[in-house]
Amino acid sequence: MAVNPEYIERYKKEAARVGSKIFVAATAEEAVNYILALVKEKNIQTVVKSDSALAAGIGLREQLENNGVRVIETSIVQWIRQLSGGREAPLDEIAASISSATGEKIEPKPEAILKAARRVLKDTYANAGLGITQADFGIAESGTLVSLENEGNARLAAALPHIHLTLLDGNCIVANLAEAAERIKNTAGGIPGHKVPTFITYLTGRNTTGDIPGALFARAQGPEEEHILILALQ
Amino acid sequence: MAAGIKKRIKNALADNNLQTALGRLAVLTKGGRRMGMKGIDFEVLRNDLHDRKEKSIANLPHLIQQFKENAAAAGAIVYEAGDAREANEYVLRLARQHGVRHIVKSKSMLTEEIGLKEHLEQAGIHVVETDIGERIVQLAGERPAHIVGPAIHKTVDQIAELLSRVTGNEIGTGSQELLDTIRDSLRQSYLDAEMGISGANICIAETGTLVIVTNEGNGQIVTTLSPLHVAIVGMEKLMGGLEDANAVLHLLSRCCVGPRLTVYTSFITGTGSAGDIGGIPLCGGQGPRELHIVLVDNGRSELRNSPEFRKALYCIKCGACLNICPVFASVAGQVYGHIYQGGIGTILTAFFHDPQRAHELSEMCMGCLACRTVCPSGIDIPRLIRNLKARKVRKHGFPLLKRVAYRGILKSPSRTESAARALAKLQQPFLDADYMIRKLPYPLGNLTDTISLPGINSSLLAGRMRSHQTPETGTKAKVAFFAGCVTAYAYPDLGDAVFKLLDECDTAPYYPAGQACCGAPAYFSGDSSTGLTLARHNIESLLLMEPDYVVTVCPGCAAMLKNEYPLLTSGDAALHKSALKLGAKVRDLSQLLIELGSESAEKATGGEIVTYHDPCHLKRGLGVFTEPRKLIEKAGYELVEMNDPDACCGFGGDALLTHPELCGSILKRKLDNIEATGVNTVVTACTACVLQLRGGLDRRKSPIKVVHIAEFLAKESTK
Numbered sequence A: 001m002a003v004n005p006e007y008i009e010r011y012k013k014e015a016a017r018v019g020s021k022i023f024v025a026a027t028a029e030e031a032v033n034y035i036l037a038l039v040k041e042k043n044i045q046t047v048v049k050s051d052s053a054l055a056a057g058i059g060l061r062e063q064l065e066n067n068g069v070r071v072i073e074t075s076i077v078q079w080i081r082q083l084s085g086g087r088e089a090p091l092d093e094i095a096a097s098i099s100s101a102t103g104e105k106i107e108p109k110p111e112a113i114l115k116a117a118r119r120v121l122k123d124t125y126a127n128a129g130l131g132i133t134q135a136d137f138g139i140a141e142s143g144t145l146v147s148l149e150n151e152g153n154a155r156l157a158a159a160l161p162h163i164h165l166t167l168l169d170g171n172c173i174v175a176n177l178a179e180a181a182e183r184i185k186n187t188a189g190g191i192p193g194h195k196v197p198t199f200i201t202y203l204t205g206r207n208t209t210g211d212i213p214g215a216l217f218a219r220a221q222g223p224e225e226e227h228i229l230i231l232a233l234q
Numbered sequence B: 001m002a003a004g005i006k007k008r009i010k011n012a013l014a015d016n017n018l019q020t021a022l023g024r025l026a027v028l029t030k031g032g033r034r035m036g037m038k039g040i041d042f043e044v045l046r047n048d049l050h051d052r053k054e055k056s057i058a059n060l061p062h063l064i065q066q067f068k069e070n071a072a073a074a075g076a077i078v079y080e081a082g083d084a085r086e087a088n089e090y091v092l093r094l095a096r097q098h099g100v101r102h103i104v105k106s107k108s109m110l111t112e113e114i115g116l117k118e119h120l121e122q123a124g125i126h127v128v129e130t131d132i133g134e135r136i137v138q139l140a141g142e143r144p145a146h147i148v149g150p151a152i153h154k155t156v157d158q159i160a161e162l163l164s165r166v167t168g169n170e171i172g173t174g175s176q177e178l179l180d181t182i183r184d185s186l187r188q189s190y191l192d193a194e195m196g197i198s199g200a201n202i203c204i205a206e207t208g209t210l211v212i213v214t215n216e217g218n219g220q221i222v223t224t225l226s227p228l229h230v231a232i233v234g235m236e237k238l239m240g241g242l243e244d245a246n247a248v249l250h251l252l253s254r255c256c257v258g259p260r261l262t263v264y265t266s267f268i269t270g271t272g273s274a275g276d277i278g279g280i281p282l283c284g285g286q287g288p289r290e291l292h293i294v295l296v297d298n299g300r301s302e303l304r305n306s307p308e309f310r311k312a313l314y315c316i317k318c319g320a321c322l323n324i325c326p327v328f329a330s331v332a333g334q335v336y337g338h339i340y341q342g343g344i345g346t347i348l349t350a351f352f353h354d355p356q357r358a359h360e361l362s363e364m365c366m367g368c369l370a371c372r373t374v375c376p377s378g379i380d381i382p383r384l385i386r387n388l389k390a391r392k393v394r395k396h397g398f399p400l401l402k403r404v405a406y407r408g409i410l411k412s413p414s415r416t417e418s419a420a421r422a423l424a425k426l427q428q429p430f431l432d433a434d435y436m437i438r439k440l441p442y443p444l445g446n447l448t449d450t451i452s453l454p455g456i457n458s459s460l461l462a463g464r465m466r467s468h469q470t471p472e473t474g475t476k477a478k479v480a481f482f483a484g485c486v487t488a489y490a491y492p493d494l495g496d497a498v499f500k501l502l503d504e505c506d507t508a509p510y511y512p513a514g515q516a517c518c519g520a521p522a523y524f525s526g527d528s529s530t531g532l533t534l535a536r537h538n539i540e541s542l543l544l545m546e547p548d549y550v551v552t553v554c555p556g557c558a559a560m561l562k563n564e565y566p567l568l569t570s571g572d573a574a575l576h577k578s579a580l581k582l583g584a585k586v587r588d589l590s591q592l593l594i595e596l597g598s599e600s601a602e603k604a605t606g607g608e609i610v611t612y613h614d615p616c617h618l619k620r621g622l623g624v625f626t627e628p629r630k631l632i633e634k635a636g637y638e639l640v641e642m643n644d645p646d647a648c649c650g651f652g653g654d655a656l657l658t659h660p661e662l663c664g665s666i667l668k669r670k671l672d673n674i675e676a677t678g679v680n681t682v683v684t685a686c687t688a689c690v691l692q693l694r695g696g697l698d699r700r701k702s703p704i705k706v707v708h709i710a711e712f713l714a715k716e717s718t719k
């Protein structure tokens, strides 16, 4: 996808209009600094994050950890990897690490491991100060973030933590809903039988409710703040 | 059953909390609509959505098949429920199989419709509503008051009191504190829940996808965190592809509260996966392990098979029609007594719930057409309401009073005139010196509850016009004047004004003999046969002398002649052709004066400040609203706009007889808006509006004069 500075400009305007806090980083350092400053300002101890090539590219996890922030990977595969000291471990070893982490005896079977991971992660999201996810692309006309996934962890990391930050590649912005639909149609489902990924979320601005008089713009049930960090790396 | 409709209306109007809470609706929705319509061509988008909905509903059986296949291939389990009972039992069975004790639920009108929550609760399962408004309503033991804003009828104080009672803690009235209290309690419910229930806004057949929109974020959590997700979906939500979904998304949020898109738009296709560990697949992800989609019929097939009502299925539940409905603004949703509110709710109630009750609701409609202009799916809701009334008349006949009034009197012009003469005598004891009637005896007392009525003029128009029944011969444009009942019997002076203005435009006005009531009162009460008889009669009388134009001073009549006669006569090819011919000649007076380039309005001095009230059927029925304003300004007046100049005045057809207090409440808002402008004169362009506004201002003993634009301009031109 080609860089389109016009799209970035439009995107910025629309996202700000709907209450997102938006920052465009021209270098990896700027991006990391933005997040470190946020973490510091909000006194965030724990970050949950979903798989993100952009985060990996700027060494985000290491930087956060170096600054004393606990970073928890939320895709089960990565979460297990993290538990196993960053390497691929056999099933019985995985079961053992989960057992020792949770204090519960886990069978070395995929189903038991999956269940245990779900249980542990469920509590993790809501207790995290910050959720970091990566959008697959943005929609300029409405300032929308689009994320495609099969696992469901990115949606939870986006909805449950106190603050949510999305990384968006400045090259990945489409003009409008119609272009978004085109892109989605050209994305394989990734699971047999799926024509499109299991979960596709369009996130536009910050969650709100009109249900209580006088609180139209207050936080409803999602994060208190939505940050969008556009990486327009030179 | 709840209290009768009249009682419910009365209670709602007397409920100060409700009235305070409702004040918020107008502010919220007016700003929202303005924001929502910015930068789009609404007509283009809505035609597109209408066509896509039309196609989807036509193709429904095929789409269901396609959806089932694709959803199943992606791991969902689709169940088709014929009615409420089947849907409820399916979900309960499922809950039992999985040992579910706690359920979280996001907003779904359909689950309200089928009573799912109650069904599950009776079986001992704990169900928590997670939409904040729904939760408030649930805690209060009530039903949603608005399809989009369930708790729109509650004030902050009421919510604080409720939460204090439920939590046992003193909760302050700060909005944020109230929100925090609810949010925190919901967080635990999400974690505890073994099942999440949602609705869906759209189902995409091509991919087997559910589309769910929420603003609060609860939808995301409910549909992801619980091990079991059950989506309860009305089958009318099915559409073909992503493009169709986009057509809905383009308008749903804009029409509902204004923003371009809802905060969360979620597309869910089957069940997910977390991939594999060391080549061994993890059979599932972090979302639900099972996804059940219950496609509900519950009256939708019947609706689909009823050509007169089918379009009700195009509804995307945006709530725009409620936001703009003057009846809703007076009484809110609970008055409707079932689940669905407002005009569209009346139709849905008829098919999904109780036709009898729906007939009752249909009598609340003012016929103001406001809903029709805002509906993103292009549903002509007022027409559906009329069809419902007609269906009732077909099935159950008319009550005696209406039968006498419409079929006995109105249907025949000579009898109408005799009746008017008789009434002109009978009214004497009730007539005040200024020719107003302020108090009628039982059983007509209703009529003078909220307004004073004009007396029937003893010098009826037809008599006065006897010498003007043919147009002057020559080359001037022949303009037939169609008076309408209110002019003919209450305000015959208007006839003189019209002739004067038309003379000044160098046309040849005349008053076609034999013209009768346009038939609108009967027709819109569901009496199509009286409507047709009068249509036939008027088409003949009005076309007899081959006029160039047919002019009216009552847009209700004009809209009837122009828009309804062609529909009414569709069964008779020759008559239909004449109806179209007549329709093409029909003009409202202001429209015609502008079209003829009226010279009657030389700039006058004085420049009194006046305000203008848009009659519903002139603005929305005929699309005429700049013309009267131009004429007023051309006449040298300064026009100040009132707040909501095009809001209904409460002269609401049937409702005037059945629910005068409701009409009174709508009138009150209009009069408040008029008075707030500080003018001495309000101009309008409809005889019925004149009657209503004069009657109401008289009750207030207000010095503000209400003038029909015909008289206003005619008086001006003599200066």
Ligand code: SF4
Pocket: B314, B315, B316, B317, B318, B319, B320, B321, B322, B344, B371, B374, B375, B376, B377, B378, B379, B381
């Ligand atoms: S009838 Fe039209 S305006 Fe009313 S809720 Fe349905 S789609 Fe919206």
